[in-house]
Amino acid sequence: MATAVTATKPPPWRDVRVLRVAGQILFLLIVLVVVRELWLNLEFNLRRIGVELGFGFLDRRAGFGITEGIEYSPNDTYREALFVGFVNTLRIAIPGIVAATLIGLFVGVGRLSPNWLLRKLSLVYVEILRNTPVLMVIVILFVGVILPLPPIGGGFSIPNTLYLSNRGMALTTVRPTGGFLPWILFLALAFAAAAFVWRWRTRVNERTGEPHHRVLYAVPAFLAVAVIGAALTGPLRLDVAGLGERGFNYEGGFNLTAQYAAVFLGLVLYTSAFIAEIIRGSIQAVSKGQKEAAEALGLTPFQQLRFVVLPQAMRVAIPPLNSQYLNLTKNSTLGVIIGYADLANVAKTAINQSGGASYQIVLILVGTFLVLSLTISFFMNLLNRAVTRKGAAR
């Protein structure tokens, strides 16, 4: 009996379970040894050129200027400089995602239009942008479109309101004051009021069958409360744009630099071509019968698209859209080629300025982009779940 058992049990060096565990331990050991070797080299080399190893440099004075974004002076710390860069990255990424989606949607639908000319033109748009490096798109827009605009002083302007030139754009805008925080309470109240009115109209519609006009009732309700609140708290002030004293720059208002415009436009156009293809693909993925059924119900072409085809296409489109949004965010680093001060550009300057705090800054960079990617994916997953659940309930 005992001999039979030992006969079927292989020796440890041929036992799969033992081998698997041993193999993994060996693998981890190799990884550890390699990583340790790299780290020791890094430590040694950094010591040799006299660079500190930790993150202490973050609190030192940065000493370089950033021409873009929120308030900052060269006397601020590295931490603040990197934060300015981070905000600049978001300033490209968030409006960029919205704009690219809108243009992409438009062009993608255009690819399927019954109008031959529109179809072909959309195709040309997509094929031109999709096959050119995005860096090239940004540079060409900067050199070929933004810089040839008239210089400051000339150019398009509505005095004290809007200025456009090759130095960028200045627009009179509103800024929050001390009364802004209390006003948020009023906004919440306004939202609640609007929701209440909305509910009430829905009920009226359900009970009596008369048209609900929910939007017509809810929007004024919201505005009324919000405006009364604004009158009480004074949350916003006007920030008037104008030329600087010597006429070399803009002062006040909402400012966009020429670099921002080029990076933004470049990324939006480039990404919209890919989004258009996603939209087209996912609309085509909706079975033909759905559209025919909608047509048979007497929906207009717009209604067919809005209520039948697009909601179903959304489900197919969301995962690839997510990866395009991530690409756009990551590509915002390419502004470096024309000197847009995004996070990566500031980081590069910081590496040079700090005398070699390189690995720390690269760690911060990679970490930040990981967090950004995860955040975008998180929201897209939420959206995805909402869309699929809606479909399942029906």
Added chain:
Amino acid sequence: MTDADKKLRDSQMILGLEEEVAPATLPDEGLDLRVAPRKEPQTPGEWIKDNLFSGPVNSIITIALTLFILWFGSKVLHYVFASADWTILKVNFRSYMTGRWPLEELWRVWLGTYAIALLAGLSRGISVIPFVFSRRRLVVLGLVAAAALLVELYVVTTLFTHALVAGLILTIVLGIYLGRRFRDVIPRRAVLIAWIAAYPALILLLRVGGPNERLWSGFMVNLIVATLAIFASFPIGVLLALGRRSTMPAIRYFCVGVIEIIRGAPLYTLLIFGVFVLPLMLPPQISKPPNIVLAVIMITAFSAVYVAEIVRGGLQGIPEGQYEAARALGLPYRKMIRLVILPQALRATIPAMISHFISLFKDTSLLATIAILELLRQARRASAALGFAGRSMEALLPAALLFWIVAFSMARWSQRLEKRLGVGER
């Protein structure tokens, strides 16, 4: 898929019609579509009415777009033929292509190009897919050839270079002829091996006894870095993909970590890492490698994780039954992967792989940000020269066009290949 369908697909391929084919052009033998009423062939007038003026909205769109196209087209034509001064391209063309590569070493580049041209011709020649001269294709080819000739005549200035270009075309033709002639003698595998061997041979030809890496520049660098990275990243990517699906947690988590971290970082960040941090991780006695080597390492790493995700997609498409069958045959893991799983998985990934390669090729323009003189940077340098103030667009547009031509033709080729392979249909 029925035979008739296949025939239809072939005919679409031959005609170069990637898009929708109106039912009226379907061959009608043996098809269920026979029951559908046949459309009368349209007159041009009907076509215009159906496609351009089918309703008020449509008509407005058509008119607006026509006006836009006329306006924009006339602007473009005026720019290209009247207001632009293309001297900058003429003066800098060699530096666009090979940059600072010394003139007396240029024969290496030409020799390599000739070898690739011959191989390309050979592969086309022995291929069994017939080249069909449809009218549309001939027109497109003719236009492209005419434009290319025009550019060649403008850009190339010496008779010797003209001869070299002509020789290049003759070499391709010779390759096609030889391939046709000896189609049955040359095994297809030999051509494949020649392609694989050509790559290291080309690098050796350029490097051994030639200029050092710091002089490598121009469009050449874009092409070399892209191909080098894709070749190098392929095996790494496959290993990462297999590792990610491994049942051993240590290996799986390691691969997942590597893939997700690199995928989450922009390529530019990786390049910064490569230039600033990677050299510090080498043993102190090694001096800093040239930027281009560091860049190739980082782009390879970047590419590998994307290849891994593509291959993972292919692996997930393999039914469990294939694994079970392979195990039932008693194949050990490595044989199962090599003989059963990978051949099927990789075939399904070919289109995705090509589009990854295209985007990698476009991404090589990022080398400009770390002071490597690739095409984009060469173009910007050219426009910075004193004599060419205000001529930046003339410097940039041809470079953009060059990128575009390569990327677009690869994309087109991939579409055809995809149809021929019938991915997702078998």
